[in-house]
Amino acid sequence: MKTVLEVKGLKKDFSNFSLQDVSFSLQEGCISGFIGVNGAGKTTTIKSILGLVLKDAGSIKLFGQEIDQNERELKNHIGIVLDDGYFYENMTIKEMKNVFAPAYSNWDEAVYKSYTERFGLQVNQKISTLSRGMRMKYAIALALSHHADLLIMDEPTSGLDPLVRSELMDILLEFMQEEGKTVFFSTHITSDLDKVADVLILIDKGRIVLNQEKDTLLDTHGLIKGDKMALDDNTRKLFISLHETRYGFEGVTNQKSAVRQQMKGVLIERPTIEDIMLAYVGGDEDDL
Amino acid sequence: MIFDLVKKDVILAKRYLIFMLVFAIGAPLYIEIQTGSLSGGFLGFVITVLFVLYMLFNTVSMSEDKYQGPALLSATPYTRSALVKAKYIFILLIFVVSYIIYSITSALVPTYLPTLNILTLGISLFLIALYFGIIIPLQYQFGYEKVRYISFFAIFITPFVFPGILKWLHSNNMSLQMMLSIPQGIQDLLPFLLTILIGFLSMAISIRIYSKKDL
Numbered sequence: 399m400k401t402v403l404e405v406k407g408l409k410k411d412f413s414n415f416s417l418q419d420v421s422f423s424l425q426e427g428c429i430s431g432f433i434g435v436n437g438a439g440k441t442t443t444i445k446s447i448l449g450l451v452l453k454d455a456g457s458i459k460l461f462g463q464e465i466d467q468n469e470r471e472l473k474n475h476i477g478i479v480l481d482d483g484y485f486y487e488n489m490t491i492k493e494m495k496n497v498f499a500p501a502y503s504n505w506d507e508a509v510y511k512s513y514t515e516r517f518g519l520q521v522n523q524k525i526s527t528l529s530r531g532m533r534m535k536y537a538i539a540l541a542l543s544h545h546a547d548l549l550i551m552d553e554p555t556s557g558l559d560p561l562v563r564s565e566l567m568d569i570l571l572e573f574m575q576e577e578g579k580t581v582f583f584s585t586h587i588t589s590d591l592d593k594v595a596d597v598l599i600l601i602d603k604g605r606i607v608l609n610q611e612k613d614t615l616l617d618t619h620g621l622i623k624g625d626k627m628a629l630d631d632n633t634r635k636l637f638i639s640l641h642e643t644r645y646g647f648e649g650v651t652n653q654k655s656a657v658r659q660q661m662k663g664v665l666i667e668r669p670t671i672e673d674i675m676l677a678y679v680g681g682d683e684d685d686l
Numbered sequence: 687m688i689f690d691l692v693k694k695d696v697i698l699a700k701r702y703l704i705f706m707l708v709f710a711i712g713a714p715l716y717i718e719i720q721t722g723s724l725s726g727g728f729l730g731f732v733i734t735v736l737f738v739l740y741m742l743f744n745t746v747s748m749s750e751d752k753y754q755g756p757a758l759l760s761a762t763p764y765t766r767s768a769l770v771k772a773k774y775i776f777i778l779l780i781f782v783v784s785y786i787i788y789s790i791t792s793a794l795v796p797t798y799l800p801t802l803n804i805l806t807l808g809i810s811l812f813l814i815a816l817y818f819g820i821i822i823p824l825q826y827q828f829g830y831e832k833v834r835y836i837s838f839f840a841i842f843i844t845p846f847v848f849p850g851i852l853k854w855l856h857s858n859n860m861s862l863q864m865m866l867s868i869p870q871g872i873q874d875l876l877p878f879l880l881t882i883l884i885g886f887l888s889m890a891i892s893i894r895i896y897s898k899k900d901l
Contacts, residue, residue, distance in 0.1 A: 448761040450901040473763040484758035486698060486749055493697050500690040501762035 399425040401462075402548055402580045408446055408456035417442055417604045420456070424548070424580055424597075429570060431595035431612070432584035433675050439604040440584040441481065444552045447582075448478060460548070474503050477546030479537045481553040487526035491519055491536060502544035513539035531562035538569060549573060549581045555590050563587075567594050588671040598671065602679040612671070619674050620654040623647070624664030633661050639677035650677035691764065691772030692779060698749045699742040706738045710787040713737065718799055721849060727792065727800040729848055732810040735784040739814060740841045742780055743821075744834065751830040757901040770826070770892045774885060777818050781811060808877030815881040819888035826895040 401423045408420040417439050424430050434440050445451040447458055449466055458465050460472045485494055491514070499505045514521065517535040528536060534554060541549060549570075555563045571594060573579055585591065591598065591612070598615055600608035608615065622637070625646055634640060636656050640649035650673055651657050654666060669677075696703075714730030721729055750756055760766055785807065792799040802810070817840065825833045868876075 445901070450757055450760055452898065452900060470763045470765060473761070476761075478758075478761050480758060480761070482754075484754045486694075486753045486755040488701075488749060488753075489697060497690060497694040497697070497759070498762065500687060501759070501764045503763070 399427065402426050402460065403447070403582065404457070404459045404462075405443070405447065406457045406459075408443065408458065409454045410442060410446060410451060411454055412442075415439070415442070415604060417446070420601070420604070420606055422599050422606055422609050424582055426578055426580050427574070428596040429574060429581040429583060429594050430597040430599055431588075431591035431671075432582060432599050432601065433588055433591065433671065434584075434586065434601040435675075435679055436586055438601045438679070440586075440601055441552055442604075443601065444550060444582075444584055447550065448473075448476070473501075474544065475547045477541035477544070477549040479534070479541050479549070479551040479554050481556060485525045485533070485536075488524065490522050490524055491528075492521040494525060495521075495540065498540050499543070505544045507543075509545075510539060510543035513543060530557050531559065534558060534562065534566065538566070542573060547578055547580065549579070549583075551581070551583045553584055553586070555585055555587050563590060566590075570594055588675055591671055595671075600675055600678055607678045608674075615674060616668060616671070618654065619650055619652050619669050619677075620657065621667040621669040621673050622649050622651055622657055622661070622664050623667065624661065628661045628664050633657075636660070639680065650674060687764065688768050688772050688775060691759070691768060692775050694755075694759075695746045695772065695776040696779075698746045702741055702745055706742060707787065710734055710738055710784050711791050714788055715791065715795065715798055726806060727788075727802050728806045728810065730799065731785075731788050731802055731806070732813055733845055733848060734788070735781055735810060735814060736817065736841060736844055738784055739777060739780050739818070740837065743777065743818070744837070746776070747825060747830045747834075754901075760901055766896050767893050770822075770896050771889060773822060773892070774818075774889050777814070777822075778885075781814055804874045805877070808874060808881070811881045812877035812884075815884045815888075819884040823888055823891040823895055826892045826899070 403424040405423070406421045408417055410417040415437070420439070420443055432440050432443070442451055446453050447465065449469060460475065463472060465472050486497075489497070495510065499507075499510070513519075513535075517532070517539060519532065519536055519539065525533065525536070537554075541551075554566060558566070567590060570581055570583070574581065583591075583595070595612045598608065598610060598612050599606060619638075623646065626642060626644075629640075629642070629647055636653045637649035637651050640647060650669055657664065657666065713734040714727070717730035717733055718727060756769055759769060785802070788799070788802065792801050821833065821837050821840075824836065
């Protein structure tokens with residue numbers, strides 16, 4: 399598979415937060431979910447890729463070329479959907495498009511028109527009057543109308559109702575049917591990725607914690623439930639996260655076979671992406 | 687590409703465009719009638735254009751600050767340098783339009799509104815360049831919210847300061863031409879040359895500041 403985007407050793411220091419040696423790559427034809435809790439560094443990483451946040455160190459290459467050295471040419475290949483839109487809300491849909499479209503050398507008005515018709519967008523409607531769902535659809539229409547090869551989306555589903563979220567996932571799958579397309583999609587709503595993601599990249603406190611194919615990740619991890627009697631000093635070490643109550647326990651492991659061998663009578667279930675994410679970032683520390 | 691960004695600023699300012707058009711016709715007339723045209727149209731023109739530009743530039747800056755549109759545009763193939771350059775071109779465009787409006791009004795009512803000579807036009811452009819040449823880089827450095835009070839105060843005092851200076855010059859029997867004891871051709875050119883110098887210097891500083899900002 400061809401590497402589309404390669405981030406290596408990315409560092410960025412803020413007074414209260416920093417990205418530390420963030421490295422990952424995106425492969426052509428894959429939807430990569432970029433997951434992490436709020437404040438983990440997802441938006442900063444995406445803004446660094448797009449050149450909105452200036453990196454302190456590291457390299458960000460698109461199709462083998464440093465983005466910051468070939469900005470104009472390379473950004474023609476990227477479609478962007480940012481959290482909150484960043485639109486001039488006092489403009490109409492048509493006015494905003496007229497500002498946005500000339501930036502791209504390969505803007506396709508026919509494609510744009512087909513999206514606006516499909517989404518029922520009224521060109522003379524003010525952006526401020528659009529619902530969150532419609533605003534997202536408008537952002538998608540703008541992002542996909544210049545034949546982008548890489549679609550970067552920052553928290554696109556945040557605040558959307560389940561129906562619109564599901565529609566968005568269908569649009570992504572449709573986009574991926576074309577040859578050579580790639581999606582990088584940040585979210586803290588991990589259930590969105592169950593349906594569409596090929597690869598999951600987990601970031602926590604500015605560091606990449608996991609970077610694996612979704613199916614492999616779900617296959618190699620297990621959600622273990624059982625009686626407290628099954629736990630001792632050795633078996634406790636098999637868990638990434640473990641929550642005990644007076645009667646039982648629940649934990650996530652990445653050593654399923656060892657659990658099978660050493661812990662008899664426990665229940666091994668397939669975890670959700672959220673179970674795995676919370677196990678690694680320690681966001682689920684309360685007792686059951 | 688830059689033209690489209692200038693167009694964007696015009697769209698953002700469109701709410702006040704008609705009002706400013708009317709203001710650009712009426713204000714110079716009013717000022718010149720009140721001051722007895724002792725400045726040869728300079729005072730009426732420069733105060734009007736300064737107010738028009740201040741209003742429109744502030745409207746654009748307020749929208750940009752509120753909606754963070756420049757961040758979205760910077761993520762597209764538009765460069766930050768182009769975004770900055772467009773701001774300066776927008777100022778120049780509004781100045782030119784104001785001058786055209788003034789000239790048409792002056793041609794229609796020459797008794798009340800004198801035609802601007804090249805030196806007066808040059809000095810007006812120079813003063814505008816000086817004001818925005820300072821305000822724009824400050825705004826890129828400190829943000830719209832912090833700088834708006836400075837820009838408001840500077841604009842607020844101009845109707846009081848400019849006539850005072852002109853009256854003083856007049857009462858001391860001095861004119862703008864007399865202050866420059868150099869050939870007329872160079873006198874006429876000098877404000878334009880200084881404007882170009884200030885404009886490019888300010889633009890280079892703004893580009894430098896903006897290219898190092900996290901958006």
